[in-house]
Amino acid sequence: MVTAPRAACAAAAATPDPELPMLTVADLGILRxxxxxxxxxxxxxxxxxxxxxxxxxxxxxxxxxxxxxxYRDVEVRLRLAPAWSSDWITEEGRRKLAAAGIAPPPGTPxxxxxxxxxxxxxxxxGCPRCGSSRTRRTAEFGATACRSLHRCAECGEPxxxxxxx
Amino acid sequence: MSTDDSPYGLLDDDHDDGHRWAFGTGxxxxxxxxxxxxxxxxxxxxxxxxxxxxxxxxLIYSHRLxxxxxxxxxxxxxxxxxxxxxxxxxxxxxxxxxxxxxxGRTEDQLAFFRDEKDFRNVRLAEHADRDFAxxxxxxxxxxxxxxxxxxxxxxxxxxxxxxxxxxxAKELSYHRDYAARWVVRLGDGTxxxxxxxxxxxxxxxxxxxxxxxxxxxxxVAVPAGEFDAVIDTVxxxxxxxxxxxxxxxxxxxxxxxxxxxxxxxGYILAELQVIARAHPDATW
Numbered sequence: 228m229v230t231a232p233r234a235a236c237a238a239a240a241a242t243p244d245p246e247l248p249m250l251t252v253a254d255l256g257i258l259r260x261x262x263x264x265x266x267x268x269x270x271x272x273x274x275x276x277x278x279x280x281x282x283x284x285x286x287x288x289x290x291x292x293x294x295x296x297x298y299r300d301v302e303v304r305l306r307l308a309p310a311w312s313s314d315w316i317t318e319e320g321r322r323k324l325a326a327a328g329i330a331p332p333p334g335t336p337x338x339x340x341x342x343x344x345x346x347x348x349x350x351x352x353g354c355p356r357c358g359s360s361r362t363r364r365t366a367e368f369g370a371t372a373c374r375s376l377h378r379c380a381e382c383g384e385p386x387x388x389x390x391x392x
Numbered sequence: 393m394s395t396d397d398s399p400y401g402l403l404d405d406d407h408d409d410g411h412r413w414a415f416g417t418g419x420x421x422x423x424x425x426x427x428x429x430x431x432x433x434x435x436x437x438x439x440x441x442x443x444x445x446x447x448x449x450x451l452i453y454s455h456r457l458x459x460x461x462x463x464x465x466x467x468x469x470x471x472x473x474x475x476x477x478x479x480x481x482x483x484x485x486x487x488x489x490x491x492x493x494x495x496g497r498t499e500d501q502l503a504f505f506r507d508e509k510d511f512r513n514v515r516l517a518e519h520a521d522r523d524f525a526x527x528x529x530x531x532x533x534x535x536x537x538x539x540x541x542x543x544x545x546x547x548x549x550x551x552x553x554x555x556x557x558x559x560x561a562k563e564l565s566y567h568r569d570y571a572a573r574w575v576v577r578l579g580d581g582t583x584x585x586x587x588x589x590x591x592x593x594x595x596x597x598x599x600x601x602x603x604x605x606x607x608x609x610x611x612v613a614v615p616a617g618e619f620d621a622v623i624d625t626v627x628x629x630x631x632x633x634x635x636x637x638x639x640x641x642x643x644x645x646x647x648x649x650x651x652x653x654x655x656x657x658g659y660i661l662a663e664l665q666v667i668a669r670a671h672p673d674a675t676w
Binding site: 286312346367372 | 471
């Protein structure tokens, strides 16, 4: 639901993610709502990872940007459910990731009942530099909670990918 | 992109709330801004006890994993363990904040100013891994159990606990798969790695009983069949035997969930709490 003036929405939406600075919170799909209430502007976001240290930074930055845009009373609320999924990254966000050399996440598999165990290596995404599908995952965990490390056999370049969550 | 929009340009910018773009300089309540009313019909005291127990599991386990950082065999595993520890710490913070919101205490008060007998974590969480095989074997057991538990909790009547569990389940599923792949690799590896993996399981197995036992704070049952199915699949792929260990007894039947811990727990808390207790009003 968006009931706030367009300027407030634009100011909140343009807030960058500190760990993936090429993406805005809108690209990342964590911006849930920007509303105007009697108390002022209320921005609702959904956290990505439980321990993600970027969340307080993002909240503070949203408040700062809205104040700079002229809104005095700004509140940032967290909405925990439904939990964020990498499927919420927009098409624009995916393009920006690829342009920055980071492979966007594949779709998350749907399952009914218990989460199936994966013992083999999950498929590695295509190389964001040369487009080759001859890549392999070199590490499941990278510099931040949301990224994994890969290498392309075609162009030889290592690259990062956003993990499906 | 104007300087104003560049996140790097903001590095030297003054932020409100005392935050800077360096992480970890501004700790806020992890549930700040979350609609937190406990629904009518939910027993508040029981909910607080349960969140405390689940939060303590994650806090103590995370601390044990953090102790491995700088000691891992390869940089990739170092990063993996640090990331898993961070996920669990995030879960702990939200669960302790949920419990604290009901009890009138902050997450820091609960983490740093409770004594051993007031911690409600299962004893599996405090176990000191003697080697990498114990690290991955214990992580397989813990994350498989916690994933089944969090899956069951995603429909819990308290929406905050249900949301924390739904989110945590996504993280636990890749913790489990990471641990499972290593258990298979070691079990199905050399004669030495196989033996050490088998020995590791034997060391951990006595701590399993507590995970499925009825406790005062238990509010949902972990589907034991679901847990067994995953563990059996991994053990079969690894060529490992399921140990036939006797569960570690409690004291007068009381175990970790009752605040009765193993010798390891005092050492963990000493390290975890010393700074906060030495400088109770410090901020950084």
